[in-house]
Amino acid sequence: MGQNPPQWSDFPTSEFGRIPQAGPVASTQKQSMSPALAVMITLMAVLIVGLIAVVAFLMIPRFTSPTAAPVTSTVSATATAPSAAEPDRPQVQPAQPNAPSGSFVCSNVGGGPLSHSAVGSSVTSCEFAVSVRSTYLASGGDGGPMTIDAYSPVTGTTYTMSCSGGPVVTCTGGNNAVVYIY
Numbered sequence: 001m002g003q004n005p006p007q008w009s010d011f012p013t014s015e016f017g018r019i020p021q022a023g024p025v026a027s028t029q030k031q032s033m034s035p036a037l038a039v040m041i042t043l044m045a046v047l048i049v050g051l052i053a054v055v056a057f058l059m060i061p062r063f064t065s066p067t068a069a070p071v072t073s074t075v076s077a078t079a080t081a082p083s084a085a086e087p088d089r090p091q092v093q094p095a096q097p098n099a100p101s102g103s104f105v106c107s108n109v110g111g112g113p114l115s116h117s118a119v120g121s122s123v124t125s126c127e128f129a130v131s132v133r134s135t136y137l138a139s140g141g142d143g144g145p146m147t148i149d150a151y152s153p154v155t156g157t158t159y160t161m162s163c164s165g166g167p168v169v170t171c172t173g174g175n176n177a178v179v180y181i182y
Helices: 035-064 126-138
Strands: 104-108 116-119 146-152 157-163 169-173 177-181
Touching (some): 116 126, 126 157, 157 177
Antiparallel strands (some): 116 177, 146 157, 157 169
């Protein structure tokens, strides 16, 4: 009686033969990914998608925006020919006055009278000087005295300016502003 009783696997079948003795039972469960690895893979995927989105956001406007065309302007000048009755008489142009000493020239829009503007105080901007000149001329200023209301693009405020007459028109007012038009 020291023998083990026979097992079904010991007997061959006519169809398949003897069934081999099975060892330890193999696990049929799949091994799952560790949670830390899953989090790392997810973070890497989000980072890559985010990086692609940032690059697209920064680069697409450079390729789709139209390039600005250069700004051009046209200046027309009119000259009067000497009359036939005075062919030998030379045409004399009045001398263009200079900016007052200590002023800073802001604009020069031609060679005619009142085509320049300059600032005469440290609290006056060139933008305001150009605006004062424009307003003075638009109000009918021709070198004579007048009072104007000029807008400052720097402060966003309109200031009253008193302008003297002469070859160099001096406009003062606002907050100690000094503008020369010549």
